[in-house]
Amino acid sequence: MPSVVVSESQSLDSKKKMKKLNPETPEVDSLEKKSQKEKKSKKTKLPSELDSNIVTTTKKDKKKRKATEIDETDNEEERSETSSEMGDAMNLNMKKKKMKVGDDDEKVENPNAVSNFRISEPLRETLKAKGIESLFPIQAMTFDTILDGADLVGRARTGQGKTLAFVLPILESLINGPTVASRKKGYGRAPSVLVLLPTRELATQVFSDFEVYGGALGLTSCCLYGGSPYQPQQIQLKRGVDIVVGTPGRIKDHIERGNIDFSSLKFRVLDESDEMLRMGFVEDVELILGKVEDANKVQTLLFSATLPDWVKHISSKFLKKDKKTADLVGNEKMKASINVRHIVLPCSSSARSQLIPDIIRCYSSGGRTIIFTETKDSASTLAGLLPGARALHGDIQQATREVTLSGFRSGKFSTLVATNVAARGLDIDDVQLIIQCEPPRDVEAYIHRSGRTGRAGKTGVAVMLYDPRKSNFSRIERESGVKFEHISAPQPADIAKAAGAEAAEKINEISDSVIPVFMAAAEELLSTTKLAPKELLAKALAKAVGYTEIKSRSFLTSMENYVTVLLGCERPIYTPSFAYSALRRFLPEEKVESIKGLALTADGNGAVFDVAAEDLDAFLAGQENAAGVSLEVVKSLPPLQEREQTRGGRFGGGGRFGGGGGRFYGGRGGRGGFADRRNDRFSRGPSRGRGHGNNSNW
Numbered sequence: 001m002p003s004v005v006v007s008e009s010q011s012l013d014s015k016k017k018m019k020k021l022n023p024e025t026p027e028v029d030s031l032e033k034k035s036q037k038e039k040k041s042k043k044t045k046l047p048s049e050l051d052s053n054i055v056t057t058t059k060k061d062k063k064k065r066k067a068t069e070i071d072e073t074d075n076e077e078e079r080s081e082t083s084s085e086m087g088d089a090m091n092l093n094m095k096k097k098k099m100k101v102g103d104d105d106e107k108v109e110n111p112n113a114v115s116n117f118r119i120s121e122p123l124r125e126t127l128k129a130k131g132i133e134s135l136f137p138i139q140a141m142t143f144d145t146i147l148d149g150a151d152l153v154g155r156a157r158t159g160q161g162k163t164l165a166f167v168l169p170i171l172e173s174l175i176n177g178p179t180v181a182s183r184k185k186g187y188g189r190a191p192s193v194l195v196l197l198p199t200r201e202l203a204t205q206v207f208s209d210f211e212v213y214g215g216a217l218g219l220t221s222c223c224l225y226g227g228s229p230y231q232p233q234q235i236q237l238k239r240g241v242d243i244v245v246g247t248p249g250r251i252k253d254h255i256e257r258g259n260i261d262f263s264s265l266k267f268r269v270l271d272e273s274d275e276m277l278r279m280g281f282v283e284d285v286e287l288i289l290g291k292v293e294d295a296n297k298v299q300t301l302l303f304s305a306t307l308p309d310w311v312k313h314i315s316s317k318f319l320k321k322d323k324k325t326a327d328l329v330g331n332e333k334m335k336a337s338i339n340v341r342h343i344v345l346p347c348s349s350s351a352r353s354q355l356i357p358d359i360i361r362c363y364s365s366g367g368r369t370i371i372f373t374e375t376k377d378s379a380s381t382l383a384g385l386l387p388g389a390r391a392l393h394g395d396i397q398q399a400t401r402e403v404t405l406s407g408f409r410s411g412k413f414s415t416l417v418a419t420n421v422a423a424r425g426l427d428i429d430d431v432q433l434i435i436q437c438e439p440p441r442d443v444e445a446y447i448h449r450s451g452r453t454g455r456a457g458k459t460g461v462a463v464m465l466y467d468p469r470k471s472n473f474s475r476i477e478r479e480s481g482v483k484f485e486h487i488s489a490p491q492p493a494d495i496a497k498a499a500g501a502e503a504a505e506k507i508n509e510i511s512d513s514v515i516p517v518f519m520a521a522a523e524e525l526l527s528t529t530k531l532a533p534k535e536l537l538a539k540a541l542a543k544a545v546g547y548t549e550i551k552s553r554s555f556l557t558s559m560e561n562y563v564t565v566l567l568g569c570e571r572p573i574y575t576p577s578f579a580y581s582a583l584r585r586f587l588p589e590e591k592v593e594s595i596k597g598l599a600l601t602a603d604g605n606g607a608v609f610d611v612a613a614e615d616l617d618a619f620l621a622g623q624e625n626a627a628g629v630s631l632e633v634v635k636s637l638p639p640l641q642e643r644e645q646t647r648g649g650r651f652g653g654g655g656r657f658g659g660g661g662g663r664f665y666g667g668r669g670g671r672g673g674f675a676d677r678r679n680d681r682f683s684r685g686p687s688r689g690r691g692h693g694n695n696s697n698w
């Protein structure tokens with residue numbers, strides 16, 4: 001449930017000040033009580049709905065809202081005082097802004113309009129220039145809380161504007177708010193704000209927001225991250241800056257070199273906090289945060305789209321006891337972006353490079369695509385196989401990483417193949433499609449990767465490839481709350497048909513002046529062919545859109561020139577080994593060995609597998625020699641049994657399958673080592689070791 005959680009110990013005064021909170025999200029509670037009690041669920045409005053200048057509410061809506069407030073307070077006595085007070089403040093606020101326009105509908109001025117917040121003119125103007133006239137829910141919910149001095153844990157789904165949620169109130173506080181008097185000014189000043197982020201790319205992005213909005217108020221910022229020279233950073237720090245944005249490793253290095261003084265900090269922000277702690281930056285973060293002279297005089301803010309329980313626990317180390325929580329996701333089932341179409345598609349690793357261009361053709365709507373791989377090697381390999389794609393990962397030099405990212409942002413190329421280094425926070429315009437080459441190990445990765453599209457109220461598509469024999473995405477589905485749409489690979493014939501139709505339409509746009517030039521060749525063709533003119537024209541269209549033959553693509557592994565076949569027996573098929581023995585009854589061993597991706601059907605009565613198109617006749621003919629066994633080419637993929645979560649389960653002990661998919665994929669040795677270790681580390685919470693280096697696969 002979306003919630004604003006206000007600590008019990010919050011003073012009445014500051015509660016009163018929180019009058020501009022979004023009325024859609026009025027729940028109030030203490031962090032501690034929140035963990036003790038389960039709350040009822042309530043729908044969050046899309047930012048796009050709240051972003052309009054005028055929100056239309058019906059009387060019914062109003063009653064419902066009031067009822068929800070009462071419901072919540074009834075359920076949680078201990079927060080009734082704060083809740084009703086905030087409810088009253090909000091009702092008052094709303095009443096002032098209502099204008100009657102009809103019997104049933106009332107138009108209400110958008111309570112989240114920028115003008116309703118204590119945002120000064122230069123900042124307002126800069127927001128306007130960026131097309132921002134009203135605050136998104138997470139920004140509206142937290143603005144006053146931050147400006148009035150509270151520590152805060154903020155959570156909202158990806159792409160909902162968490163960056164400005166801290167940038168705006170911090171800047172206002174420094175210029176017009178509580179910290180204006182005590183913050184350092186003048187040449188050589190020590191920074192007032194520190195923002196820590198897990199990756200260099202993200203640091204650069206957040207820095208540019210501070211530059212734009214802080215710059216409008218005369219505040220200076222600098223960005224400190226590894227892989228770039230120390231000296232310019234040192235010079236900036238020496239001259240004095242107001243805001244420092246960076247990654248923990250480089251900031252720690254500057255502290256150790258005596259370049260930076262955090263003793264007079266007013267704000268500390270941990271953005272993508274769970275990732276930073278997960279990456280093993282805990283010790284660095286603690287060391288950096290520990291450089292503040294008086295922790296009571298500094299405000300600490302922690303933001304992310306995902307806040308696993310262990311992060312909430314750790315936040316008690318960094319944040320004050322009376323911290324507030326603004327949680328727009330809360331107990332809601334759906335944790336991933338609701339603006340994204342979440343799709344799964346079966347595909348073997350060897351078919352990826354053939355399939356991905358077709359997925360892009362079908363789902364990218366002509367926009368940008370980010371493809372996520374699990375390892376740096378596979379990112380580089382795949383980028384090499386896809387025309388016009390570039391790779392981004394931790395082994396690529398910083399300068400090249402920057403060029404790649406800015407080329408992608410500016411549209412020089414439209415397909416980026418990346419590791420998790422691009423999963424978090426990156427806000428790139430017009431990313432329409434995310435492809436994940438296999439299910440990630442943890443649900444947070446899925447949420448953040450798929451959240452690179454569908455941002456700021458726009459829509460997008462996230463396609464996750466999986467190997468039905470090997471991958472299990474049920475945990476991701478369960479924990480993210482996503483109900484995946486299952487599709488099969490787009491068939492080359494369908495794609496070619498669509499491309500041909502497009503080309504046919506465009507033929508009329510071609511100038512008649514080309515006809516005389518090509519006439520002789522056309523006449524020659526017509527006089528020498530046995531084909532009808534329209535057949536010839538069809539061939540010409542195929543050539544025009546780049547097809548010389550149309551291959552089929554299997555439904556199971558998405559491999560070209562493979563066909564998916566369903567095996568049925570008189571008896572239920574409980575194990576892959578049983579299916580293999582059934583095939584051996586009527587097929588020679590080398591044919592049985594040649595099949596790909598055998599998987600059991602969900603009804604327990606069959607198994608599907610892929611056969612090379614050229615072998616299909618041999619398979620179909622062979623079944624006549626085996627009583628009680630049937631083979632049939634499928635027209636769509638039937639529901640399949642979930643692969644068991646634990647390794648060495650059904651497949652692991654099954655003789656032929658003992659290699660853990662070895663036959664299918666040539667073994668999993670290359671990937672297993674790191675992934676398993678990482679999983680193990682994750683399950684115990686944040687690691688103790690030093691950060692980025694540990695993520696050797698990024």
Ligand SMILES: Nc1ncnc2c1ncn2[C@@H]1O[C@H](COP(=O)(O)OP(=O)(O)OP(=O)(O)O)[C@@H](O)[C@H]1O
Nearest residue numbers: 132134135136158159160161162163305425427456
């Ligand atoms: N009030 C607003 N009105 C319109 N656009 C906004 C507003 N606030 C932020 N945006 C835009 O929304 C986009 C997403 O914002 P941001 O990157 O802060 O999201 P986020 O919640 O931090 O996402 P993630 O969890 O993926 O990091 C940005 O392009 C930003 O400029």
